[in-house]
Amino acid sequence: MIKVLVVDDSALIREVLSKTLAADGDIKVVGTAHDPLDARDKIKALNPDVVTLDIEMPNMNGLAFLQKIMRLRPMPVVMVSTLTTKGANETMLALELGAVDFVAKPSSDLSGGIERFGIMLREKVRFAAASDVQARVHRAPAPNVPIKTAAAAAGSLIAIGASTGGVEAIRQVLSQFPADCPPIVIAQHMPKGFTGRFASRLNDLVDVTVLEAEDRMPLAVGHAYIAPGDFHLRVEKSSGQLKCRVTQDEQMSGHRPSVDVLFESVAKVIGPKAVGAILTGMGRDGANGMKMMRDAGAFTIGQAKGSALIYGMPKVAFEMGAVVEEASIEKIAPRLVQALMRIKAAA
Template sequence: MSIKVLVVDDSALIREVLSRMLTRDGDIDVVGTAKDPIDAREKIKTLNPDVVTLDIEMPNMNGLQFLEKLMRLRPTPVVMVSTLTKKGASETLLALELGAVDFVAKPSAEFEGGLDGFGANLRDKIRAAAKSDVRGRSAGRADAPKVPLKTAAAPSGALIAIGASTGGVEAIRTVLSLMPTDCPPIVIAQHMPPGFTARFAARLDEVCDLTVVEADDRMVLLPGHAYVAKGDYHLRVERSSGQLKTRLTHDELESGHRPSVDVLFESVARTVGAMAVGAILTGMGRDGARGLKMMRDAGAYTVGQSQGSALVYGMPRVAFEEGAVVEQAPIEAIAGRLANALVRLKSAA
């Protein structure tokens, strides 16, 4: 059964291009297009699409305002089509906080060079969005309760590694906002293109007690700090001069991604071993399962986000089925699970 999509954009050219791209493989049906949110509101009622693509800058009502109303009144999977600008990145992250499932960055001017890749990426995002549980998330789950953890203290050399994809922006924010500032360094691989990860890290830094930065090459990993993999770069952890440091590389895609969760987790397994703890969160596909299994085999504590709380139960499901996780937990409980594992490490030391 094909996925029904409504394309919302004020540009007739963009509506035509997106519609042509989406229907290319035959499993996606563009049931309608809308030129602005007012038009979209009526067509959502009559066409009942499975997924909506939404631009932010539109006449009559801003796309963010429309998204907020839609998620409150009629929760529907939404994929944002965003511009690669600093303003576009900030608005896109706000859209994800408001309930959008994912986003794609518009191709460069005049669609030079990257149109086929953009189309394939967009179709993949639509398929993931169609499987997402926005209605369950909207109906049953408020923000994570602000119950501060007393401590996540651990021996020197301990490390936290987190990986996520679709839905990860909100999931990572939930985990980091509950982590105390005495926790060991946190390294994060979130599937996100260049131009967005710096703003993502800055946004996390604004809302969390931890210091959150976009990772640069050869940064010393410090307690109370979190390091987000830079878009289009793999993030690894290495030990140099007795210190844990970041390594950024631009080598081949791994598990279909750059940054890849597998690349990060495998480096953590080799470098930190049983002194690490890891979490795999919401996302489509299988990236991270192999690396997390290596971490568990090396003696690390590992946790996967449970099905009921994951926007897309793909990556955590594969990790669970392949024996990579010690246990599964709802997103609101993962910070506590990580902290408890770190406390046990400290007691053992």
């Protein structure tokens, strides 16, 4: 039984979340709190496994409270966010501060997909309960050894896939790449309305230029392209140029965007000139596509257990022989660059 504390200033939302979370019988709402001060006392008294947290609340902003939780008593937190530009920005900050994941709050009249919202909320709470927040918070920071160059052979490409916990993991990997690296394509499980803000936030933090991918957008050196929420991202080559292909065909591996879809296209179009990484996340999306990449001659790496917030997707990829090796998050960018140098030397 997963014990959850629901924190929200709206009595109606607290009631809806409590009923929704309890629907399958494996999650128990042990308490609710109307603001962070109330939540602080109830965390101490009830010792929940997971906290669901609103952002805009009286007495203390949810982000400020999240910072306190991660500093004083690290535990899994799922943000319940509004689908607005402001809400998306604050959600990105929450994930940087240590929240495991987020779910978009249902509209005020609770219409339009309350059942789907409930399924997603329960799934994310289960993932959060299985995450290793303590290890992430207490892991010693890696020494910052800058990569001076990642200039690669023409036609080279970096592919990255992630799910739960991926926002921070992707930031850590991208922050190590210099601006001369080959194009980077990324599939991160994230809903429509948030991927644009994710790309914009990353663009402010790293040396490469980060964009939300658009259909037929050319792939350029020193640029990273994020798959848009609810769309697949593929790589194609037309008129001798590598481009993004953004489509809304059926889900694969239960997801859109799907890491498998991206990796399979990279295997077919780029082959041995590609390098790829599969990062933290629950489930198996990306494992089959990464196996195709490795079989096509690409160098592939998975985030190691103890480094990944959720060692799910990397574990499946490792067990099926899809990755050449595993590494902690701070070593993934250097290993990808080393592989690119070998490709360049062999060209």
